[in-house]
Amino acid sequence: VHQVCRPPQLAEECEPGSMPTLGDGLCVAHGLECPSLSEWHEEDTLRGLADGFEGRIVYVAPDGDDGLGTGERQAPLLTLEKALDVAASGDIVALGVGEYREQVRVGKGVGIIGACVSGTRIHSDVPSGSFAGVLGIRSERPVRVGQLSISGVRVGVRAEGPGTVELHSVAVVETEGFGVLAIGAQTQVFIEDTLIEGTRSREADGKFGRGFGIEEGALL
Numbered sequence: 001v002h003q004v005c006r007p008p009q010l011a012e013e014c015e016p017g018s019m020p021t022l023g024d025g026l027c028v029a030h031g032l033e034c035p036s037l038s039e040w041h042e043e044d045t046l047r048g049l050a051d052g053f054e055g056r057i058v059y060v061a062p063d064g065d066d067g068l069g070t071g072e073r074q075a076p077l078l079t080l081e082k083a084l085d086v087a088a089s090g091d092i093v094a095l096g097v098g099e100y101r102e103q104v105r106v107g108k109g110v111g112i113i114g115a116c117v118s119g120t121r122i123h124s125d126v127p128s129g130s131f132a133g134v135l136g137i138r139s140e141r142p143v144r145v146g147q148l149s150i151s152g153v154r155v156g157v158r159a160e161g162p163g164t165v166e167l168h169s170v171a172v173v174e175t176e177g178f179g180v181l182a183i184g185a186q187t188q189v190f191i192e193d194t195l196i197e198g199t200r201s202r203e204a205d206g207k208f209g210r211g212f213g214i215e216e217g218a219l220l
Helices: 041-047 080-086
Strands: 017-018 027-029 056-060 094-095 098-101 105-106 111-113 119-124 132-137 143-152 155-160 162-174 178-183 188-192 195-197 210-215
Touching: 027 195, 041 056, 041 094, 041 111, 080 094, 080 105, 119 132, 132 143, 143 155, 155 162, 162 178, 178 188, 178 195
Parallel strands: 056 094, 094 111, 098 119, 105 132, 111 143, 119 143, 132 155, 143 162, 155 178, 162 188, 162 195, 178 210
Antiparallel strands: 017 027
16 A cells, blocks of 8 residues: 655746645745855855864866866866765765766765756766666765766666665756666665655666665665
């Protein structure tokens, strides 16, 4: 037996950067407003959004350069994939306003923090028949993702243990198969202020299309 508690308003009826709530059905702000003077928030704000990650901040922007960029604020990288190669566990990867067309594996304990939910998006046009994710996370150390949206023709976030994954102020929209898939008895996924909407069934076989998948003893 399934029960559904649905907000009076649908997510698409809310303005970008907001999401519906249960009860009164008002559209409330989702995460921070996009920065007005830069592609990223100030360092203090970024560190506050990734509490516990005390390493270097690696900056990424749509006009960055993976060849010449250093990951500093004045010389950002172009892709999240390159930033994850450069980053060490405990670092923060700051994604500037814009779209990042890629799919990545996260194997380190990092914080991946966007500029804002409505203005920072990771999107993959590459389908997967094996339930791979736009973000595929498998790390022994905690991983935090926040202030961004995820979309594409594959699972939005796939998490496998033994570490912990935290999603704070994230929109997982129009993904395929599952919005968030947690696999394994040592996997713990914590979700707060996160919207999962419009998950499609798999094009290959018409199956699934679920917001969550919790398998093999995972905790969500």
